[in-house]
Amino acid sequence: MPGLNTAALPDLIFTVLFFFMIVTHMRDVEPLVRYDVPLGTELQKVAHKASVVYIYVGRTAKDSDQFAIQLNNRLATVDDIRAYIEEERSRMAPEDQALLTVSLKADRDVPMRLIADIKEALRQSYALKINYSATKRPQ
Amino acid sequence: MFKSRKQRSLPELNTTSTADISFMLLIFFLVTSSMDSDEGLARQLPTPEDPTEEQELVVKKRNVLLLALDAADRLTCNGDSTDAAQLAGRVADFVANAAADPELPELSERDVHLLGRCKVSDRHVIFLRVDPAASYNAYFEMQNAILAGYNQLRDALAQSRFGHAYAQCNAEQRDAVAMVYPQRISEEIGNRQLE
Numbered sequence: 001m002p003g004l005n006t007a008a009l010p011d012l013i014f015t016v017l018f019f020f021m022i023v024t025h026m027r028d029v030e031p032l033v034r035y036d037v038p039l040g041t042e043l044q045k046v047a048h049k050a051s052v053v054y055i056y057v058g059r060t061a062k063d064s065d066q067f068a069i070q071l072n073n074r075l076a077t078v079d080d081i082r083a084y085i086e087e088e089r090s091r092m093a094p095e096d097q098a099l100l101t102v103s104l105k106a107d108r109d110v111p112m113r114l115i116a117d118i119k120e121a122l123r124q125s126y127a128l129k130i131n132y133s134a135t136k137r138p139q
Numbered sequence: 140m141f142k143s144r145k146q147r148s149l150p151e152l153n154t155t156s157t158a159d160i161s162f163m164l165l166i167f168f169l170v171t172s173s174m175d176s177d178e179g180l181a182r183q184l185p186t187p188e189d190p191t192e193e194q195e196l197v198v199k200k201r202n203v204l205l206l207a208l209d210a211a212d213r214l215t216c217n218g219d220s221t222d223a224a225q226l227a228g229r230v231a232d233f234v235a236n237a238a239a240d241p242e243l244p245e246l247s248e249r250d251v252h253l254l255g256r257c258k259v260s261d262r263h264v265i266f267l268r269v270d271p272a273a274s275y276n277a278y279f280e281m282q283n284a285i286l287a288g289y290n291q292l293r294d295a296l297a298q299s300r301f302g303h304a305y306a307q308c309n310a311e312q313r314d315a316v317a318m319v320y321p322q323r324i325s326e327e328i329g330n331r332q333l334e
Contacts, residue, residue, distance in 0.1 A: 007154050013161035020168050038279040042286040043178040052177075103179065108276035112208075112269050115278070116328035123187045132279055133179040 033058030033070045035107035039137035046103055046131050051096040053088045053127070055081070057106035057114065067110050069118070078114075081121040089127075105133040180282055202244045204233045204265045206281060210272035214281060223280040230288025234260050234320055253315040254300060264323050271329040285324065292320045 035058030046052050056070040068075050071084045089097055102122055106115060122130060206226075207215045214221055216229055236243035244263035250256050265285060269278055290305065293316050297305040301312050308316065 006158070009155075009158040010161045013158055013165060017161060017165045017168060020165065037179075038276045038283075040180055040279060040283040042180060042283055042290055044181045046177045046179065049177075101181075103177070106275050108274065108279075110275040111271065112273045112275060112278055112328055113271035115275055116269075116271060119184060119328075123184050126186070128184040128186065129181070130184055131179040131181050132282070133177075134279065134283075136178065 029054065029056075029070075029073055031056065031058075031070070032073070032075055033060060033068050033107075034062060035059070035105055037105055037133045037135055038108050040132075040134040041137050043134055043136055044131070046101060048096065048099050048101070051092060051099040051101055052131075053085065053100065053102050055102060055104050055106075055118065057104070057110050057118070059107060067107065067114060069114075078117045078121050081118060082125045085122065085125040085127045099129070100127055101129040101131055102127050103131045103133050180279070180286060182282070198264055199245070199262075201242055202262050202264055204230065204263070205268065206265060206285075207268045208270060208273045208277055208281060210270040212273055212277035214277065223284040226281065226284035227287035227291065230265065230285050231291045233265075234263055234288065235292050236260065236263075249318070251315050251318050253312060254319065257319060259319045259321075261318075261321055261323070264325055267324060267326040269326065269328045286322075289320060289322055293317070296320070 033056055035056060054072070057067060058070070060066050060068045060075075069077065069081070071080060076084065085100075085102075089100060092100065104115075104118065119130070122128070205217050209215075214223070214226065216226060221229065233243060236246060239246070244260060246258035246260055247262065248256060249259045249261075251259065267281070293305040296319060297303065297308050297312065297316050300316075301308055305313065305316060
């Protein structure tokens with residue numbers, strides 16, 4: 001039996017590699033809080049990556065009952081949200097500013113009190129488009 | 140005996156390990172990137188109100204669907220306890236009021252671009268009353284069910300009038316369908332008015 005010509009094997013792997021590069025994106029935020037987003041069915045993709053601002057709400061430690069907010073690599077409180085939105089907004093191009101969307105990635109057990117405070121802070125900074133991050137529920 | 144051999148060629152590179160190099164690159168990308176979900180429930184918050192204004196909306200009882208979520212994550216719809224699965228159906232029935240039931244919202248006759256004259260459901264309001272101690276998951280499932288109800292109606296209308304689902308409609312068609320079934324939701328978490 002002649003040996004298989006394995007010269008084309010890396011090309012196969014490169015194909016898989018390019019697939020992953022296109023499908024995922026570089027994680028530029030280290031998660032400091034643990035969260036499990038809820039499951040839903042009526043989900044829409046967040047349009048325009050450039051106009052998205054992320055807010056993470058989750059547990060500070062495994063099995064902890066304390067929930068914390070993370071804005072861009074550091075833990076913060078509800079009062080920091082307005083400054084954060086302004087900062088992110090000033091970094092965007094004008095056409096992206098009009099489409100500014102806040103992607104709220106919150107753990108399932110977060111009490112609504114905290115979510116309500118966050119939403120009020122967003123409202124005050126006129127960041128009115130909000131997207132409650134979730135994963136698709138298997139039907 | 141002489142060896143009439145060509146000049147001895149250089150030994151070929153063993154290429155079997157080039158696949159390993161590409162595995163390394165692949166694993167590097169898998170580790171540094173994240174398959175974070177970038178989908179979710181898209182909602183719009185209302186503009187911040189002037190806190191000195193007190194708005195009292197006078198709404199007829201038939202036009203109101205009152206959804207309450209208490210601290211123990213129990214969902215009630217107009218007083219009857221329900222769950223997220225049934226809620227989508229109830230919202231759809233409430234908003235559409237296909238049979239012009241006097242207990243369900245009033246429909247108005249309007250001229251809608253692309254659809255002509257039709258009954259639009261623009262008088263209904265869904266009131267959400269959420270206890271601050273309720274969990275985000277219960278709130279999310281409630282929002283999901285409400286949106287499912289609206290999407291059910293919008294898909295049915297888009298399918299019957301345009302031949303494809305609401306998501307496949309172009310912007311004009313979507314505006315037309317959204318005018319027939321607008322999302323009118325008013326939210327109150329604790330004593331704070333939102334939406």
